[in-house]
Amino acid sequence: MAIPHTGVLPDTEHDTPILSSPALRKSDDDLLLPTDELPHSASSPDVISRRVRDELMLDGNARLNLATFVTTWMEPQARQLMAETAEKNLADRAEYPQITAMEDRCVRMLARLWHAPYPDQARGCSTTGSSEAAMLAGLALKRRWQARRRAQGKDTGRPNLVMGANVQVCWKKFANYFEVEPRYVPMEPGRYHLTADTLTAYCDDNTIGVVAVLGSTLDGSYDPVADICMALDGYQAATGTDIPVHVDGASGALVAPFLDPGLLWDFQLERIASINASGHKYGHVFPGLGWALWRNAEALPDDLVFEVDYLGGRSPTFTLNFSRPGAHVVAQYYNFLRYGFEGFRDLAERSRATARALSAQVQSMGPYELITDGSELPAFAFRLAPGTSDFTVFDVSQAMRARGWQLPAYTFPAPCQDVSVLRLVVRTGFTTELARLFLSDLAQVTRQLRAQSPRTLPRVLHPSPAT
Numbered sequence: 001m002a003i004p005h006t007g008v009l010p011d012t013e014h015d016t017p018i019l020s021s022p023a024l025r026k027s028d029d030d031l032l033l034p035t036d037e038l039p040h041s042a043s044s045p046d047v048i049s050r051r052v053r054d055e056l057m058l059d060g061n062a063r064l065n066l067a068t069f070v071t072t073w074m075e076p077q078a079r080q081l082m083a084e085t086a087e088k089n090l091a092d093r094a095e096y097p098q099i100t101a102m103e104d105r106c107v108r109m110l111a112r113l114w115h116a117p118y119p120d121q122a123r124g125c126s127t128t129g130s131s132e133a134a135m136l137a138g139l140a141l142k143r144r145w146q147a148r149r150r151a152q153g154k155d156t157g158r159p160n161l162v163m164g165a166n167v168q169v170c171w172k173k174f175a176n177y178f179e180v181e182p183r184y185v186p187m188e189p190g191r192y193h194l195t196a197d198t199l200t201a202y203c204d205d206n207t208i209g210v211v212a213v214l215g216s217t218l219d220g221s222y223d224p225v226a227d228i229c230m231a232l233d234g235y236q237a238a239t240g241t242d243i244p245v246h247v248d249g250a251s252g253a254l255v256a257p258f259l260d261p262g263l264l265w266d267f268q269l270e271r272i273a274s275i276n277a278s279g280h281k282y283g284h285v286f287p288g289l290g291w292a293l294w295r296n297a298e299a300l301p302d303d304l305v306f307e308v309d310y311l312g313g314r315s316p317t318f319t320l321n322f323s324r325p326g327a328h329v330v331a332q333y334y335n336f337l338r339y340g341f342e343g344f345r346d347l348a349e350r351s352r353a354t355a356r357a358l359s360a361q362v363q364s365m366g367p368y369e370l371i372t373d374g375s376e377l378p379a380f381a382f383r384l385a386p387g388t389s390d391f392t393v394f395d396v397s398q399a400m401r402a403r404g405w406q407l408p409a410y411t412f413p414a415p416c417q418d419v420s421v422l423r424l425v426v427r428t429g430f431t432t433e434l435a436r437l438f439l440s441d442l443a444q445v446t447r448q449l450r451a452q453s454p455r456t457l458p459r460v461l462h463p464s465p466a467t
Contacts, residue, residue: 067408073429088326099326102333114266124293130250131170133276133292138174141209143301163211164194165413187416196227215252219372220379225265244273253277258345289328351378355426378426391449399445
């Protein structure tokens with residue numbers, strides 16, 4: 001049955017305005033299609049695509065989104081490869097064996113990059129993002145703990161996971177969804193991530209693992225992974241309890257290897273059982289890709305791996321999702337080959353240099369005070385200097401949004417809830433010219449807010465930090 005066409009509008013920049021189009025005046029009802037339910041009949045693809053585009057114009061400009069760590073720019077060649085493979089399902093490994101091979105190659109590249117002792121034996125997979133990767137890593141920790149407890153004839157009913165209060169919300173979801181007690185090590189003034197000296201007091205025989213964050217979403221800082229592992233070595237010596245570590249490297253695992261080669265944080269540390277990263281962050285792929293790697297087969301229990309054969313050919317799967325886009329894996333493989341080690345290092349160096357230069361300018365501008373300066377992740381957080389009472393960071397965020405910039409403002413977790421910050425993330429595509437424009441707008445906004453009476457400033461909501 002043919003799909004009927006209702007008046008098609010010419011799609012040029014010289015289109016006749018909708019309200020004066022004779023063709024449309026005859027069928028104005030067609031312009032009032034429902035938006036919350038299925039329309040009764042089909043419509044012209046040109047008309048509907050323009051309606052959708054018009055609505056999307058109200059969204060922010062992704063290049064000006066300083067809140068997100070997620071990639072907002074890719075090379076045209078990578079975009080084209082994604083478009084050419086958009087219909088390919090990564091779960092269908094028999095039908096698309098080359099995308100499967102590319103995924104396997106990416107896993108081995110990451111295993112070598114993260115110093116797995118036997119890269120060809122490391123187990124890993126792509127995921128839809130670091131949230132799924134974190135769920136898989138947490139499940140592996142829980143199953144390994146349960147197996148050890150059963151072997152010892154002990155109860156398995158009260159598992160807990162120790163982490164800093166700076167963890168991303170995916171870990172809170174994991175604890176909730178998979179019935180694990182979350183033990184958050186609280187922040188202290190001047191210490192906004194997990195540290196070795198505060199860790200072991202939260203551990204016991206029921207601790208399935210510790211999560212160390214390589215790149216906090218709150219301020220871009222790194223947890224001291226090596227010190228955390230050393231503290232757990234001492235804890236094991238004192239108690240006999242062996243607690244593995246998972247490194248949430250959503251952002252930092254594709255930054256630190258290139259910029260901080262002397263930093264110990266990966267599989268070089270024997271206590272590290274697994275690592276996750278977001279290919280759609282500093283892997284430079286558009287949203288929809290994460291990576292989860294385990295040190296070896298022992299670190300990923302076999303009961304989490306399923307064999308399927310109903311797509312033609314047997315293949316293992318150990319992801320939470322089944323059908324997944326293969327295009328993102330293709331783009332990641334392209335990026336790995338395209339940039340290589342030196343290219344990734346160059347991209348990361350430029351982002352970090354821009355972040356540090358921006359933070360220095362913000363510090364000198366006043367009345368701002370740095371929490372971090374971009375010397376770890378290419379991101380930094382800053383707040384208003386003590387004694388500033390004319391306006392808040394939330395006022396700054398709102399005023400910058402009016403200029404197109406999405407600069408998030410939020411409050412740190414208790415007991416540091418009196419610390420409210422702005423955070424800026426630098427990604428590939430944030431050019432020197434954009435940095436100059438940002439500083440100019442921030443300076444102007446700051447002058448305007450200082451000149452206003454507090455009573456004239458509108459109330460704003462306090463959003464959570466974006467990732």
